[in-house]
Amino acid sequence: MSISVTCPECSNEIPQPTERCPHCGKPGIFWNVITANDADERATLERRYQAAKSDAASRNADAPLQEFENVIAYSKAVIARSESEVLRLASSNRQLYGTYYQSIDAGVRLPDGDEWAVLRELADTVLFPSYKKEMRFAALTLDGSGLSNYGSCLIVLRNEMISHRASVFEENSALFVERHGIKISRKPNLPKGYRATWDERAKLCVAKLSQKIDSATRSDEYSDLLLKQGATSEDDEFIEVHIWGPMTVLTMEQVIVTDPKPRHRATIVKAIKAKLAKHNVQAS
Amino acid sequence: MNAVISGRAGKALLLDGDSLKSFDVDEPSKLVSRRQSDLPYLFGETQDLRFIENTDIESVQQELKHDCDCNWALDLALISLDAELPDEIRKEAIEGLDELLADSRVVERLENILYARALPEDADLAGALNLCGETRFSNAIALLQSFQERQPLIREVSEAWDIIPTKIFGGYDQQAEFQHVAVREGFFRALVITLESQGKASSLREASIHLASANPNDTIPMFLLNTGLNDSVKRLRNHRQVLHAWASPFRQSGNAPKIKPEIEEGDESETSTRRRHGRRIGIHRQAVLREVNKKKAIIIEAIKREDFGLVRGLVDDLVSYQLSNGEPEHAAKSLCDLAIGAKALGIQSLQLALIERSVSIAPDDGWSWAQYGDALLSVLRLDDALKAYQQAEAFGHRMIALTGRAEVLKTKGEFDAALVAFNEIILEYPEDVVSKTGRAEVLKAKWQLDDALTAYNEIIANHPDDPIARNGRSCILAALGRYDEAIEYLPDRNLLTLQDWIGYHIRGMILLRTGKLGGAIQIFNDGVQNTSWPLQREYFRNALAVAWLRGREFEKASKALEGIDSPQLQPAANVLRLHAFGAQGNLKRATAAYNSLATSPHLRSNELTQELRHQFLLGEAPRYNEDWIFDQEVKIVLLAA
Numbered sequence: 001m002s003i004s005v006t007c008p009e010c011s012n013e014i015p016q017p018t019e020r021c022p023h024c025g026k027p028g029i030f031w032n033v034i035t036a037n038d039a040d041e042r043a044t045l046e047r048r049y050q051a052a053k054s055d056a057a058s059r060n061a062d063a064p065l066q067e068f069e070n071v072i073a074y075s076k077a078v079i080a081r082s083e084s085e086v087l088r089l090a091s092s093n094r095q096l097y098g099t100y101y102q103s104i105d106a107g108v109r110l111p112d113g114d115e116w117a118v119l120r121e122l123a124d125t126v127l128f129p130s131y132k133k134e135m136r137f138a139a140l141t142l143d144g145s146g147l148s149n150y151g152s153c154l155i156v157l158r159n160e161m162i163s164h165r166a167s168v169f170e171e172n173s174a175l176f177v178e179r180h181g182i183k184i185s186r187k188p189n190l191p192k193g194y195r196a197t198w199d200e201r202a203k204l205c206v207a208k209l210s211q212k213i214d215s216a217t218r219s220d221e222y223s224d225l226l227l228k229q230g231a232t233s234e235d236d237e238f239i240e241v242h243i244w245g246p247m248t249v250l251t252m253e254q255v256i257v258t259d260p261k262p263r264h265r266a267t268i269v270k271a272i273k274a275k276l277a278k279h280n281v282q283a284s
Numbered sequence: 285m286n287a288v289i290s291g292r293a294g295k296a297l298l299l300d301g302d303s304l305k306s307f308d309v310d311e312p313s314k315l316v317s318r319r320q321s322d323l324p325y326l327f328g329e330t331q332d333l334r335f336i337e338n339t340d341i342e343s344v345q346q347e348l349k350h351d352c353d354c355n356w357a358l359d360l361a362l363i364s365l366d367a368e369l370p371d372e373i374r375k376e377a378i379e380g381l382d383e384l385l386a387d388s389r390v391v392e393r394l395e396n397i398l399y400a401r402a403l404p405e406d407a408d409l410a411g412a413l414n415l416c417g418e419t420r421f422s423n424a425i426a427l428l429q430s431f432q433e434r435q436p437l438i439r440e441v442s443e444a445w446d447i448i449p450t451k452i453f454g455g456y457d458q459q460a461e462f463q464h465v466a467v468r469e470g471f472f473r474a475l476v477i478t479l480e481s482q483g484k485a486s487s488l489r490e491a492s493i494h495l496a497s498a499n500p501n502d503t504i505p506m507f508l509l510n511t512g513l514n515d516s517v518k519r520l521r522n523h524r525q526v527l528h529a530w531a532s533p534f535r536q537s538g539n540a541p542k543i544k545p546e547i548e549e550g551d552e553s554e555t556s557t558r559r560r561h562g563r564r565i566g567i568h569r570q571a572v573l574r575e576v577n578k579k580k581a582i583i584i585e586a587i588k589r590e591d592f593g594l595v596r597g598l599v600d601d602l603v604s605y606q607l608s609n610g611e612p613e614h615a616a617k618s619l620c621d622l623a624i625g626a627k628a629l630g631i632q633s634l635q636l637a638l639i640e641r642s643v644s645i646a647p648d649d650g651w652s653w654a655q656y657g658d659a660l661l662s663v664l665r666l667d668d669a670l671k672a673y674q675q676a677e678a679f680g681h682r683m684i685a686l687t688g689r690a691e692v693l694k695t696k697g698e699f700d701a702a703l704v705a706f707n708e709i710i711l712e713y714p715e716d717v718v719s720k721t722g723r724a725e726v727l728k729a730k731w732q733l734d735d736a737l738t739a740y741n742e743i744i745a746n747h748p749d750d751p752i753a754r755n756g757r758s759c760i761l762a763a764l765g766r767y768d769e770a771i772e773y774l775p776d777r778n779l780l781t782l783q784d785w786i787g788y789h790i791r792g793m794i795l796l797r798t799g800k801l802g803g804a805i806q807i808f809n810d811g812v813q814n815t816s817w818p819l820q821r822e823y824f825r826n827a828l829a830v831a832w833l834r835g836r837e838f839e840k841a842s843k844a845l846e847g848i849d850s851p852q853l854q855p856a857a858n859v860l861r862l863h864a865f866g867a868q869g870n871l872k873r874a875t876a877a878y879n880s881l882a883t884s885p886h887l888r889s890n891e892l893t894q895e896l897r898h899q900f901l902l903g904e905a906p907r908y909n910e911d912w913i914f915d916q917e918v919k920i921v922l923l924a925a
Contacts, residue, residue, distance in 0.1 A: 084292050084359055091362070149326065151293070261310065264356040264380045270373050271363045278368065 003129075005034055017131035019245075028164070030244040031131050036167035036195045044193030049203045052210035061214045065206060068213055071222050072202040076253070077138035077157045077166065077241040078227075080150035083257075083268045089249050090275035097136060097247040123177035126190055127169070128242075136247060140168060140201065140239035142223040144256050147236055149229070152261070153272070156254040157247070159198075165244040168201040170194035170208055173240055195242075205239060249275075254282040287336045287344040291351025293327045296344050309352045312345045354393045357384040361394060364415070364424070367408035375415050382421030391427060396470040398431055400463075402439035409435075437476045440533075445472070448529045454521045462526060465516050478507045479534060504531050505648035512678045524680055528648075572609045579605065580618060584625045587634065599638070603645065616646035620655045628781055631816060632662045650679030657688045663818065664850055666692050683713050687722060694726055695819075695852045697884065702726045717743060721752045728760060728923055731886065736760050751783035755790060762794050763922045770794055785815045789823050790922065796831055797918045805831050822848045826924065829860045830917045838867045855884035856924040859893050860917065866900025874900055892916035 004013040010024035020027040035041070056065040079097075081089075089095050124132035138157065139146055146154040170176060182190055196204040209225050217225075228237040255276055257269050273283040289296040294309040297318065304318040306326055318326065327333060332355070336347060363369060363377035384390050403409060409432050416425045445463070453459035466472060482503055508527055517523045579602045586594045599622065606615035619642035626635040636659040642652040657672035669692050677685035690705035706723035713719065724739035740757035743750060754773050761770035774791040775784050792807030808831060811824030825844045832841035841864040848857040861877035878897055881888035892913065898904045 082292055082294075084355055087359055087362075091366070264360060264384070267363065267373065267376045267380050268356070268359050271359075271366070271369055271377070274369050274373060275366075 005029070016129065017134065019134075030165040032128060032135065032167045032242045032244050033165060033197055036197045036200075038192075041192045041195060042200070045196055045200070045203055045207060048193045048207035052207050056210050056213065059214060061210075061217070064215060064217045065210055065213050067219060068209070068217070068222055068225075069202045069206050071142065071219065072140075072205045072226070075140045075142050075201065075205075075226065076144075076159060077162060077243065078141040078144060078146040079136075079138045079155045079157070080146045080148050081153050081155060082151040083153055083261075083265055083272060085151065086153040086155065086255060087268055087272050087275070089252075090255075090272050090279070090281075093248050093250050093279065095248060097251070123174040123182075126177055126182055127173055131244075134244050136243040136245075138241035138243060139227055140205070140241055141227055144254060145223060145227055147227075147229055147238065148258050152257060152259045154256040154258060155252050156256070157243075157251055158253040161247075161251045162241075162243050163198045166198040167242045168196050168198065168204055169240040169242060170204065171238065171240060172236065173242075201239070208239070249279045249281060252276070252279075252281045254284070256284050285339055285341070285344075287339055287347075288327070289334050289336065289344060289348045289351055290327050290332055291334075291348065291353075291355040292332045294348070294352050295326055296348045297326060298341065298344060307345075309348050312348070350387070350389065353384050353387065353390050357381055357390050357394045358397060360384070361398065361427075364412045364428075365403070365407045365409060367406065367411055371415060374412065378412065378415055378421055378424045381427075382424040385423035385427055391423075392470065392473070394427070395431075395473045397467060399434065399438050399441075399476050400467045400472040401442050402435055403431075434476055434480065437479050438472075441472055441475045441479070444530055444533050447533075448526060452522055452525050452529055458521055462517075462520050462523075465520060469511075469514055469516055471511050471514075471517075474511070475507055475531070475534075478504060503647075504534055505646065507531060508648045508679075509675075524678060528680075572606075576602065576606060576614075576618060580621060583622055587622070587626055587629060587631065590631075592634065595634070599641070603641070607645075612646045613649050616642040616649045616652045619645070620652055623655055623659060627659070627662065629816070632659065632818065635659045636663060648679050650676045650681035650685070653679060654681045654684040654688060657685070657692075661688065661692055661695060664695070666696055683709065683716060683719075686712075687716070687719050690719070690722055694722070694729065695850070697852055697855065699726050699730050703730070717747050717750060717753075721750065721756065724753070724756055728756060731923055733760055733763060733923075737764070751781070751787075755783055755786045758787065758790050759922050762790060762797070763919045767794050767798055779815075782817055782820065785811065785817065785820050786823075789820070789827060792824075792827055793830075793918055793922050796827070796834070797915070801831060801834065819850055819852070822850050822853050823921075823924070826853060826857055826860065826921050829857075829864065830914070830921050833860065833863055833867075833917060834914050836867075838864050842868070853924060855881060855887045856920045858884075859887060859890070859896070859920055862893065862896045862900065863913070863917070866896060871901065887920070890916075890920075892920065 004015045006012070007014050007021040007024060007026055009021060009026040012021065012023040014021045014023075014029055016031055019029050021029065053062065053065065056062045089097060124135065128135050141156065144154055144156050148154065176194070180189075180191060193207070194204070205226065212225055226239065230236045255272065257272075261269075276283045285298060285300040287296055287298050296307055296309075298305045298307075298315070305315045306318050307313070307315050332351065334347070334351065336344060339347075360377040360381040364374050364381060366374065385394075409428060413425070413428050413432065416428060445466075448459075450456060450459050453462055508531055511517060511527050512524055517527070520526070579598065583595060583598045583602065586592075586598060599619070602618060603615050606618060619638045623635045623638035623642065626632075626638060639652065639656045639659045642649070643656050646652055653672050653676035657669045657676060660666075660669035660672055670689060673685040673688040673692070676688070686705065686709045690702050690709065693699075693702035693705055703723065703726045706719050706726060709716065709719040710723060720739065720743050724736050724743065727736035727739055737757065737760045740753050740760060743753040744757060747753060758770045758772075758774055761767070771791060771794050774787040774794075776788065776791060779785050779788055788807060789811060792804045792811070795801075795807065796804035805828065808824045808828040812821055812828060815821050815824065825847050829841040829844040832838070832844060841860065845857050845861050845864060848854070858877040858880045862874050862881075865871075865873035865877060878888075878893070878901060881893060887893055895906070895908050895913065899906050
């Protein structure tokens with residue numbers, strides 16, 4: 001786990017969680033990306049990826065898997081939010097998209113003893129030591145579908161606005177930490193090879209999903225393979241996207257309103273669409 | 285059943301035992317089983333979670349619907365004000381808004397938010413009203429018109445909030461949290477409406493609005509009182525200072541004397557008051573102060589003569605004069621001074637009346653509330669006294685409020701709680717002599733004689749003239765049989781103050797204990813008939829009962845004890861009742877007296893009490909003689925004093 005990196009500009013050490021070199025001021029230090037880019041992480045992921053490819057070849061699924069990998073290269077990050085939240089974001093390019101921890105700081109509290117909150121904080125502490133408050137979460141999508149339990153508006157993000165500061169993770173990180181029995185310690189026993197930089201997200205998807213692809217898999221099935229909403233949240237299957245730092249309406253590429261509601265919310269959705277259009281964000 | 289609801293998410297979670305179920309506002313009858321891990325997915329990152337305890341599903345449905353309505357109303361209001369949006373959408377929003385505003389609770393919650401900040405320049409309120417005119421939606425029109433009319437006040441209240449120094453909140457995070465609570469609880473709206481009602485905002489300063497015409501509930505003091513007692517705010521750091529700092533610009537600029545009644549115009553030249561921009565400034569404070577002091581001295585003389593009709597008229601004149609020439613707080617302070625004078629002269633009813641008037645004039649004046657607590661304590665309205673002290677603390681007089689509270693606990697006979705309270709005050713205010721004497725008195729009441737004597741000696745070493753400490757020390761010395769030391773500073777004439785009468789009572793007890801029965805009874809009768817303090821009168825009754833018991837006048841002793849009602853004196857009185865009724869063969873009353881001591885275990889287990897029980901309730905042969913019993917009874921009465 002990186003606790004400091006060498007500044008490419010001045011060659012001095014940059015400690016976590018600072019976003020810019022404290023010595024020369026070089027900006028753009030995104031620790032989730034640095035961690036995903038760690039040599040051991042990448043090597044382990046590469047081994048998983050090659051093993052998946054070999055396995056697919058042995059099953060005569062290498063061609064579909066390669067096609068899947070090619071398609072995944074065009075995947076995007078998607079966030080689901082309520083109409084009200086999207087209206088707020090759409091109202092001005094100065095409205096920021098908050099994080100879970102900012103919500104907590106603002107006074108939002110889940111009931112005492114909520115195991116999920118504990119689990120989530122545990123996972124974030126392990127995955128994002130000292131910088132969890134900077135992280136925003138999304139899911140990887142091919143067609144704009146998302147986890148609508150979070151809200152009926154699916155926000156697809158512009159790749160060019162996040163690719164330099166986003167990383168991807170095998171699955172819901174909280175459940176991953178629980179399943180692997182990971183505890184907080186100086187050196188948490190966090191398995192390597194389960195995260196990747198944005199540019200290498202296809203490798204992670206291949207490593208994770210190759211077993212579900214065979215010679216009969218059609219390209220129109222890729223989207224459901226990548227993201228599948230289960231009966232409960234624990235049954236959801238998706239690649240989690242970790243994005244460092246703020247987002248605004250200008251980070252959005254498209255907003256898809258699912259399950260449109262009547263009356264007041266219909267008016268709100270009309271307003272959202274009108275506002276988004278002014279920011280060149282598609283709405284449907 | 286408990287529930288968590290979010291108007292933003294439009295969802296409710298029901299928690300009933302181990303069961304977790306949710307429903308959507310659109311389908312309230314469709315319950316979906318949930319697990320804890322579903323919660324973040326259910327509510328996402330909404331910031332409006334609300335927890336409802338001990339409820340039922342119908343109530344939750346209503347609450348969720350209401351929260352959703354409030355959220356939609358806010359969204360629709362913002363859409364209606366947005367000039368960037370097409371008129372068609374804005375009209376549709378106004379229509380929806382109008383429908384939601386039929387519920388007055390939605391109006392209030394919406395205004396709680398909208399009144400927290402002045403509208404930004406690009407908000408199109410006029411356009412929204414025009415669209416309302418076309419659509420003729422009355423609820424929306426009323427909301428937007430009020431919003432428009434109140435913009436100057438909203439701006440002033442918002443600016444007053446912004447200039448509160450961050451350090452008063454404790455930091456930026458605490459400031460943000462406080463603002464969040466203030467908006468949610470409707471404090472911005474309340475202050476705007478208060479100012480509007482009272483005509484105190486700067487935009488209304490030029491108007492001749494008389495204070496008397498304002499609703500007394502719509503005053504800055506009432507705003508401070510109501511907000512200061514809000515449970516959410518009470519948990520916030522420095523909440524009183526924050527609220528006072530917020531309201532202070534309005535109090536300084538808009539108090540009644542400065543909003544000029546017509547009748548005062550002619551007086552201006554005589555009081556050397558100048559005007560600038562219509563505001564009255566430069567009051568000749570020294571002249572006013574001299575006049576006030578003169579009036580107060582005359583009133584005190586009238587009180588001394590017990591000419592209460594004249595006192596009433598003079599007090600009216602003083603209050604009127606001060607309200608015309610200064611702040612309400614000044615008039616309140618004068619009334620407090622007079623009340624203290626009345627208390628010193630033993631006229632509790634007048635003390636209470638003056639303080640009640642003081643509190644009504646300046647309900648945000650902590651000192652007045654503290655004096656009110658003291659007056660209520662004097663007349664044994666103990667629960668009311670506690671409330672008054674709570675108010676005193678709420679308005680910044682913490683030390684005196686805590687001391688008053690501890691005194692009330694002591695008067696209630698809750699000695700352990702009182703001792704804890706006094707110890708805490710001494711820790712917080714180590715220089716305060718009142719809390720130290722209070723602590724010593726509790727030790728005395730608990731019969732911890734050596735500890736009490738040490739405590740009094742320590743106080744007297746630093747404050748040799750403190751009458752409370754000196755009386756307390758004399759009391760302990762008398763209980764220890766050191767009569768010559770005890771009587772050295774005790775008065776036998778010129779009894780003016782409460783402490784004079786307490787010292788007189790101790791002198792009587794010493795006379796009684798040293799066999800000077802006639803002199804003792806004279807003192808006690810004098811006290812019963814002539815002291816003005818109701819509680820002190822009861823102390824003399826207790827002492828008189830001991831004297832009658834000593835003379836085997838049991839019926840007279842019983843009668844003397846009949847008039848003792850104060851909780852503080854009941855334990856000692858019940859020991860004496862056990863003796864008086866037991867000796868008369870009235871076992872029912874004697875048993876009742878003994879049983880009443882259950883709440884005072886230290887006295888119930890006392891050797892004297894057990895001897896009286898042994899003799900009179902169990903009918904056993906005496907184990908101690910009458911001298912011993914008398915000696916113990918003197919001690920009980922002394923230490924209850």
